[in-house]
Amino acid sequence: MKRTFSVEIDQEMWRDGTGYDLEAIREAGAEERAAIERMVLEHSPRGWRDVEAMAELNTPRTVAELEAILGGDDNQLKQAVTRYAPKMVTKQSRTETLVAALEESVIYGGLTQALDELPEFHPPEAVEALFRGALRREGEVAVHFAAMLYYLHGKAKEPFQWKHRPFYLRFHAPVGPERVAVFRELCEKVGMEAERYLGD
Secondary structure, three states, X not given: OOOOOOOOOXXXXXXXXXXXXXXXXXXXXXXXXHHHHHHHHHOOOOOHHHHHHHHHHOOHHHHHHHHHHXXXXXXXXXXHXXXXXXXXXXXXXXXXXXXXXXXXXXXXOXXXXXXXXXXXXXXXXXXXXXXXXXXXOOHXXXXXXXXXXXXXXXXXXXXXOHHHHHXXXXXXXXXXXXXXXXXXXXXXXXXXXXXXXXXX
């Protein structure tokens, strides 16, 4: 029995990060796929689930819409295209989207996805953004940036290794002398010149 596709997401599915039923898309006939395409393209507000469904549909209209997203200003949607339609994204575009997320996004607002991407994809521009953010971004973000830098420089076995948590948490300090002091310590540990960022 074929599944019925719906763009409706209940609270439990939203909380668990469940996307649309992609199997329903795969099982759909031509007329059903056209209807699904219409629903997805018209759905608002648009989110990562819509991007995932567009990538699965892979029709001229959905591909054109994904290209439009890549040329637009919504960084979270761009991140979703990177995740679900990676062949459409150039390395330069992926880097720019990732850096923008590290500079502007917040936890659970695109930043978590950016941090998840870094272990496998961390171009120099992204690493630079991590250093700048560890020094100047709000405490909760700076903590995660410090942890990621520790991991990327081989000082931790995982992106947020628990045994180093007391050090990471020191980045909760307000931007100022205390943050500068722990930032200098981080730079020394990973072999980076702190003055490179302090002089900006």
